[in-house]
Every structure is written in structure tokens, then in C-alpha cells.
Amino acid sequence: MNSPIRALPRSTSRSLCLAVRLALCAAPLVLPASALAEQIVQRYDIAAGPLGEVLSRYAQASGAPISFESRQVEGLTSPGVRGSFTTEGGFAQALLGSGLMASPTQDGYQLLQASPATDALELGPTTISGKVLGSTTEGSGSYTTGSTNTATRLALSLRETPQSVTVITRKKMDDQNIQNLDDVARTATGITLTKIGTDRSTYYSRGFEISDLQYDGIPTNISENYSMDVMSTSNMAIYDRVEVVRGANGLLQGTGNPSAAINLVRKRPTQDFRLGAELGAGSWDNYRSQVDVSGPLTPTGNVRGRAVAYYNNANSYKDGSGRDNQLLYLVGEADLDDATVLTVGATIQKDNQNGYDWGGLNTRSNGSFYPLSRSTNLNGKWAHLDRNNYTLFSDVTHNFDNEWKLTLAMNAIWSDADFLSAYPNRVSGDNYRMTVSQADYEDTQFALDLYATGPFELFGRKHQLMLGANTRQDEFDAVIKSATNNPTINITDFDYSALPNPILNAIGADYNYTRKERGLYGASRFSLTDDLSLILGTRVSWSDYKVGSPYTNDQYRENGRLVPYAGVVLDLDKHHTWYASYTEIYKTQSYYGVGNTLLDPIEGDNYETGIKGEYFEGRLNTSLAIFQTNLENMPEALSVSPTCGVTGTSKCYEAGAKVRNRGFELEVSGEPLENWNVSAGYTYSDPEYVAGSSKGSDYYRKIPRRLLKVSTDYRLPGVLDQWRVGGDVYAQSRTAADVTGYRIEQGGYALLNLHAHYQINQQFSVQYNLNNVLDKTYYQSLPTSNNFGGLYYGDPRNFAVTLRYQY
Known part of the structure; x- marks a missing residue:
């Protein structure tokens, strides 16, 4: 168990500065005990009320989770927590007069009974204990969270949010050894992905493409053809959690598909000193190291900092492929006064890949699969994708005395990439021309968001209001060159290392994509009765999409x-809540009609209703959702010459189709029993054309209609309590390409992953992950035709061993 926080000498700031330097230069894993942090004073304004509710609010505000049994606080009240307190002092204030005390544990705090005669502490009754969870998941030891605000900006529990929400917590990421956004998509309920390149992933939910990512709630565009070539998502070390809100999210981000909002929430500085480190090794010479140091930078703790340094070097099961990934994350917080906090942070990431596989494999002309090894790579040693991502973010938040909060947040991303690779283009039979492209990408995104949240009273009841305005812009430029010596290979008998170095044209083609989005938004949560709440909101949005190329x-x-x-x-x-929600949709299109002009936006609406459950003080959450989405102006291919698009060689379309998607989702997340975490989700989604030339047929069969995802982790009892064991199962239904005259399809499949974790002592632990335990051979993505590649194997069986240190 962790010891209580003790006083920190004035050398703390020097110690932390040294620790930051060590984090950047392979820090040693042990620091002297004198570096333990002093309790930091923070201002709170939590009103009196039932003890359980006050503890919940205080745990969320302080970031210090506390475990207790509901009957321990039944019938007890608290005077609240108003003023400036240390973490333990705040708990003492909340528990004043209750005869209870908060004692530090490994995962936070435990509520104990104080004996007035001896001042000794006794554990309360030993039944299932409740853990009050806040929004921060780091250190919570849970697969669920206490509150989110991705859907409406209002801090609501999962049960209070009238949409389907999944949270991938820090513990779940650690248990499953989640290293990148593809790993997140594989474990998040209702999310799937396809690939057009080793790292160019497209994510889907409820039948439609996810067009934006969010960083701390601020949207970032990933909808251009080459967005994921330049945007690196290959590292999860800097995130506390990933919040996924399925369905439409136009209230906060404007134009977009009714798929999902994926919000990556960054780690923030802590009030106490913490040092974490990881060393990892795995299949195909996959080695990684990570250092995460956080704590106060001044004796009073009014300035705090955090640094994360990460390095990964790995080969691949694919011939000639490998990667080198470096990341540095720095963030600081400063209390400008008792009510105002300023946060400034930056990220630098360099992600270099050799032998980069852009085009993947192909099928035979009849759509059947070649019996190729999973190690097959059609690209030469010269192929690569080298990316640099630089991010600067900041926010300032002021808390008013009337419980209102005002936040101004900014996020800026500068990215560039150098790409050289090829895709297979059938010449005849098994012979393919490897069409080589070289590209230089530059992507600049800037977003600003100003919003206020707080309570107001109307008709004798207390309600919540959120008002905001945001703006964002994405400027994406690409210069693409072709090769003059594209080689021809026989896919059944070739040597990737013998492919000649490409000879590139001297002049490339210039492409530019510019997106601008501005909006005013607001939402109010009306408490109509003690049991009934109504959320009403709207957004007024201004969108501008401009495309320039040699052809349009x-x-x-x-x-x-x-x-x-x-x-x-x-x-x-x-324990149970019924909910329903409605929103309208519009999405700017990147399809072109005759004359090579952009089609009008997609329009539609989204309905959702369901039942949510919350048990054990929020430690276990359940949901059943039924949804329907209606979209109009969907693109339909025309039977004309392919002279459209930015290259002038794509199909031409018209906006005449209608698509309707109906489905349901089941989800469970949290702790059904003490020491047992579980998350499980089942999704049925059936998008189909209901108008247009494709009426009655399925829409986009390359993504599965049914998904099942189950994850679990259990701490063994008794003398084996240093061990945790668990695993996860992924299963999906059949998929197929939307082709005629032949068939490209894959039956459903299931994957099994296992993990075991051993706590060596208070500081050190070791974990073993075994993925694709049964070594299932499957295709992660199917091609769009039998001529141009796009077929990608899923990963074979692989392992990872991780040594962790926590101080």
C-alpha cells in the first residue's frame, strides 16, 4: 500500500526539474524518500449535503478516489468542503462529525471507522465497497468513470448522459497493453476500422466513418484522403482516457457523420510527486521505454508540471518493415489565484517507418484470396513514411463563487510527412505493376473554444446551462510525384528486396484542402422533477470547404x-434510467459530380433511446441503446467516364441516395465484484439504402454488422493476491466488398488475447500479454476491387512483456 503523503522539503522543485531531465535521458527507477511531496493546498467550494454525495464531489474535484460501503454513509450528512485544504484535510472536513476517517491506500483512499477511545482505525463492514469515481481515471483501478462531458460539455455521469458513451480508462489501456488508436478502436464498443496503408486507418461507428478526433474535447479533422498519413496516433502514453460518444455530435463540432466522437483526454499534472517508468519487449524485436514524472514545481504547489518521454523501436512480421517512434510530452499548470488555473502543454512526436506497406495485397481476378504468407510485403526496402507532429495546447479556467466556470481552450497541430510507397495494379493474371508515389505532406490545424457552464434557478428548481463558441481551421497541402520506372511483379513469386529504387518525376502535382468551421452553441439541462431531466441545445454553424488540385x-x-x-x-x-435523444446532421462531402464540383452536404437526423443502469455508487454501469439514423444526399456512382476527383481519374457521383441505419447496443463496464473489472459490448448495426439506384441493398459491407467485445481483469484472492489475470475477446460478423460480377468476402472470426500481471512489491510489477492466442489468420481489411490492392492481414500471434515502476 502507498504510504500517506508526507511533507516535502523546499528542494522539491529542484528534485522535479532533475526528474524531468532524467525522464528525457533514461532516468533511474528509484529516487530517495525525501522526494515525497508535501500535501498541496487547493481551494474547494462544495456545499453541505448527504455525506455520500459530498464525498463523490470532493473525490472528483481533488482527483483522489475513495472506497466505501454505501451503508457506512447512509443517513449521514456533511458540512461540505469550502475553503483551501490539502487532500487529506479536505477529506477530514467532509467527514467532520461523522466518526469516519479517510486512510490512504494503493488506489486512493479507504473510508474507515475511527475509534474515539484509542484513535485506532478499524475497517468498516467487509461487503462490496463503493468507490466514488471522478472523471480522471488514472489511479482509479477501474474500467469505468464517474463523469464525462464529451457529449454536451456538461459534467454528467454515464447514466445522466442521453447518448451511448464508452470510456477506455487508463487501467484498461495498461491491462491490454494498448499502444495506439487502432488498439483503442479494437476494444471500444461499436468501433471498427479499415486500412489503406499500415498506418492509414479509417474508423467507423454505427455504419459510418468517423471524420474527427478530439483532443481534450477540441475537434481535429481526419477526413481528408491523406489525413492519417500525416497524423500520428501511434502512442497512448500521454492520455488519461479515451471517451467515445456514439451517434451524432454536431452540437459541439458542427459538420460530421452520425458515427462517433473519439475524445483523447490528456494526462495533467498531479498535486503530489509521482514517478512512473516502463520497459517493454515483445515479438519481432519490439522494444519500448517510457518515463512519466509529475508533481509540484514550487513549495506551495501552485505551479505543477508533468513530463512523459517515450521511445519505441520495432521490426514487424512483414518483410522489411520496422518503425522508430519518439515522443516528448510536457505540460504545466499554474494557479493564477484561488479560482483561476492556467494550463500550457506541448507534444513532439517523430514516427519513422521503413518498408511502409501502402497498397497491401490483392485478390485473384475472381475475388478469391492468394495463399500468401502473412509476412508478404509488396514494397521495397526504399519504402517509408516519416512523420513529425508538433502540438501546442493551452486552457485557462476560472471558477466563480456562484459555481459557474469559464474556460478558454486552444489546440494547434503542425504536422509534416515524407511518404514513398506503392500499390499493386493488375496488368494480367498474377502480374501487377507496382505504381509508386512519393508525397510531401504539410498539415496545420488550429482550434479555439470558449465556453461557460454553471447552475441557474428557475421555478424553484436548480438547472444547468452551457454556452460556448468555437472556431477551427485545417490547412492541408500535399505535393505528390510519380515514378517513371514502376516495376512489374508476379505476386506469387517475387523478392521484395530486389525491387529497384524508384526514379521520380522532377515536378509533382499540388493538392490543397482547406476546412473552416465556426459556431455558437448552447445547451441547458432542466431539472423538471427530482427524477426527470430535459436537455435542450442547438448550434449555429458556419462551414467552408475548399479543394484545389490540377483537376479541380x-x-x-x-x-x-x-x-x-x-x-x-x-x-x-x-439504479435505472430511461433516456432518449434527437439531433440533426449535416456533413460536407468530398465526392464530386459531373463537372468535377463538390456535391451538396449530407443531411439527416439521429434518434436514440435506451435504458441505463448504475450500481455500487457508479462502479458498475450498464446500457441498452436502440438507434436509428436517416441520411439524405448520399453519393451514388454514375455510369460515366471516371474523370472526377482531385486526380481526375475517380468515379463521378450524384447526391441521390438515402441510407437508413437501425441497430442496438448492449454494454457493461466497471466492477461487478470487488477486484474484478469487466467491460463488454455487443453492437448490431444494419445500414441500408432506402432510396436511389441501390435501394434495398446493404450500405458499405466492408465493415461488420455485428461486433462483440469483452475484456476482463481479476485479482486473485488470498495468498495469490499479488496476481491479476484476464483477457479480452473480439468477434465480428462477415464482411464483403461492394463489387459486382465476382465476390470478395470474409466470414466472421473471433480473436482471443490474454494477460497476467504480478505485483513484485509496492513499486515494481511485471505484466505479460499474449495477443491472438490461437494464431487466427484473418484479414483486417478487404479491398474495394480485385485490381488495386487494399487487402491487409491482421497481426499473427504476438507477445509483450512490460516491467512497470510506480513511486
């Missing part, structure tokens, strides 16, 4: 577009 120059603008949002939440009993 076009622009689409949308001014003052209204996007309404409505939700209702009804508490059925102590």
Missing part, C-alpha cells in the same frame, strides 16, 4: 446552419 478547384460554404439537440432522462428507480 471548388468550394462549398454553409452559413448559419442550425443543428438542434434534445435529450430526456427519467430515473425509473434507484
